[in-house]
Each structure stands twice: as C-alpha cells, then as structure tokens.
Amino acid sequence: MASLSTTSLSFKAPSIQSTRISQVLRKASSFQSISFGRFHSSKSLRLQISCAAKPETVQKVSDIVKEQLALSADTALTAESKFSALGADSLDTVEIVMALEEKFNISVEESDAQNITTIQEAADLIEDLVQKKPATSEAS
C-alpha cells in the first residue's frame, strides 16, 4: 500500500484524485479484513466437521476420564476439557489412553497417544481407529 501512494505522488495527481485513491485503498483494506473474517469462520467450520466425533463416544471418553482421575460424578466435563486442566499429568494421560484402549478394544500408537490433550482429541482418534479396525482385521 505504501508503494501505491508513492506512485500517485510522482504523477502529481490532484488532491481529489489522491483522496479517491486513498478511499479506494481504504475500501480495499476493509474488504481484505472482511475476507479475512470469512476465512477464519470457514476454517473453524471445517475444523468442526472433521472433528465431529459422535456424542456417545465423547460421553464414554468423559466417563473413563472421570473414573481414571477420580473426579466426582457431577464434575462438568466438556469435549474441550484439557486433561492437564483436570489435574492429570503425562502419566495419568497414559493411564487414560490405556483405559480407552481396553474399553474400545483398540490399540493406540505411542506417537498418537502423546498428542492427546483433550477429550475431543481422544474421541476423534478413537472413532478413527474404530473405523479402521475392520479393514485391518480383514487384511490379517
């Protein structure tokens, strides 16, 4: 934008024109901000779609997390609840993942297990693995 205004000066454009240019520039910048906003919302929308684990799975995961961390039954857990915020350290997280493995009869890769920090992430990974499982058992 700075280079554009310099060009208008070298052309010795009348003041009216320069204001017009600046107006255009302003319009352009405001348009940019609008498109930015749109981009953000579409991004979050896409994220929501890809993260849509079934509510039952999220509920099952929350129950196991509660059990593992010895939280009272009325503790409010949301899908975005972070394990660390619930007082879990990395060892507790390992325990949670192991309990989830048993419950859903799946096997979580170590590298994946270490990336799980929220109930939502756990639920997504589980759905992913449950879906993949029939294919792998057929192949073996």
Next chain:
Amino acid sequence: MGATKLSGMQKQVLSLYRGFLRAARSKTTEDRRRIEMIVSTEFHKNSKEVDRKNFQYIEYLLRLGTKQLDQLKNPDMVSISSIKVVTSKT
C-alpha cells in the same frame, strides 16, 4: 496448542509406564490390580521426587524398570515389589 513437547527421556519413561500397564493386563484381575497400584505409585512418586535434571539417576531407573518389566512379562511372574534403601544425609 498447549501440549508441551516431551523430551526424549520423558517419552522413554511414558513408554516404559505403558509397557508395565500392558504387561499387567496379562495377569489375573487381582494381580493386575495390585501390579497397577504398585507401578502407578512408583512412577508418580519418582515423578515428584526425582530432580528432572538428574539424568544419570533417571537413566538408572529406566534401566531398572526395563529389567523389571522383562521379568514381569514372564507368565509365571505374579507381582513385583521394590525396596527403597533410605540413606540419611548425616
């Protein structure tokens, strides 16, 4: 976001912990409960007590744990225990 990167050593510890919990699954329910209790207590205790910069000691504990895990994987092995020798600083 928010997830702190784990060091190689921390990963080793977590991997060992996972190994223990996996090995415990092959035991009877009662033994399993007990093994899980011991292992969990031991790991949590060390995570609080051991200085995270004391790499030599952590490496020693990792070696010790790996050895104990190998023994625990033996189907005849039913439980583990650890004795801590406390030396006073006087």
